[in-house]
Amino acid sequence: MRVTTWAEYGLIVSLHLAKEGGETPTPARDLAEREGLPGDYVEQILLKLRRAGLVKSVRGAKGGYFLAHDPQTISVKDVMEAAENRTFEVYCDAHRVNLSRCGPNGDCSLRPVWRELQRRIDEMLSSVSLADLMRQESEVEALVAQ
Amino acid sequence: MRVTTWAEYGLIVSLHLAKEGGETPTPARDLAEREGLPGDYVEQILLKLRRAGLVKSVRGAKGGYFLAHDPQTISVKDVMEAAENRTFEVYCDAHRVNLSRCGPNGDCSLRPVWRELQRRIDEMLSSVSLADLMRQESEVEALVAQ
DNA sequence: TCAATATCCGACGCCTAGGCTCGGAAAGCA
């Protein structure tokens, strides 16, 4: 079980824009270079974030991207879902290995485990905002420890 | 973020053996057929589970596999780690994209989030045993809901 | 009006790892 670069980079990029603040657009290429990320790839990710309504873009010279909302109103989960389409995929939902077990009428004691896991992951990721991430690592550590 | 078939099948297989009970060996092929899983693949998974000490095997005719311990002492996390090597991989631990950020002296506010997420996932998966999973789906659902 | 700068967007290419198969060696029964 792992997080992809879509989510990881998506968060780095969003966080960068959050720190930038305001509505002055930052070009994708500048952002990528300053974060040490592949430029073309960052562009793809910003496109996804824009389609999800998390960032806004300005085209043409002097254009770029800026955050669409207040960092406090954007959660880690929001960014991950925008970048990765999902936070956690329940296997048996996607691949019905055995219909008599995985179907709606089946009885599979594993399903509740995955569902609950998904719930807790989402809960955790929803509870952290971009504003939270603008602090020092040590502060975030304290904040996040329940 | 998703669970692989290694973990999913590993759990199905372990659970099957738990229900079987006792020390009478069940052949991998029989198990696979009754669970509707690919036989050769199940064999690989059982091998992993054996190496992790979760199941024991008897070679030769009339041989097969049985659970090494009481189902109550084996958690979902145990099985997943045996089958998948890890429950949750923290991205920046595996791939240091940017040394000044991801290195030990770097300051990355994302790390605490992943670490805490990992902690909570492990906590959840440790709290459910194979014995718990031997119940009906609806019972497990109630059990697991915190 | 032209050149430079950016976003926009689809398509494609590499490579890893997940998911599964195969073939054969060793071990234990009948």
Add this chain to the structure above:
DNA sequence: TGCTTTCCGAGCCTAGGCGTCGGATATTGA
């Protein structure tokens, strides 16, 4: 001596993660 079964490495196929590229469109400033 067969038959069954575990053991184990090797290999195959595909999807998807991870990026790259090329060109169209929009905007700015000279």
